[in-house]
Amino acid sequence: MTNMPPRLSRLETSAYLLSKYGLHHGVVYLAQLSHLGRGPAFRKIGAKRVAYDVPEIDRWVEEVQKAKGMTRIQAAAYLHSKHDFSITVSYLSRLAALGKGPAFRRLASNIVAYDEAELDRYAAEMISAPRTSTSQTG
Secondary structure (H helix, E strand, C coil): CCCCCCEECHHHHHHHHHHHHCCCCCHHHHHHHHHHCCCCCCEEECCCEEEEEHHHHHHHHHHHHHHHCECHHHHHHHHHHHHCCCCCHHHHHHHHHHCCCCCCEEEECCEEEECHHHHHHHHHHHCCCCCCCCCCCC
């Protein structure tokens, strides 16, 4: 028998997506994606069970994210690496709730995507002009 890639149940796939990519795709949502033909490829096991190959899950996430933008985790890492702008994922989420952070697109009820250009604009807006004193305003 050849070396088969690991296969995950829907519940395990949900946990994998959350831990590796920060995506909150529950079991029901994965089933809906499967029904619509928009989720990762899977194998049927019996009448009611399915299994996802880990490499296929990773390929699907990369394909979707490439087309849709960056997740909050990726956006926080991008702002830090490109602009030396330290911001946490939870703070980006809070800014989104308050309507004060970088603009994003809602892809599903719990999934958002940030565009690189919008993150660059936001970082430029948040960084002040050079100052000579901490008491300067503006």
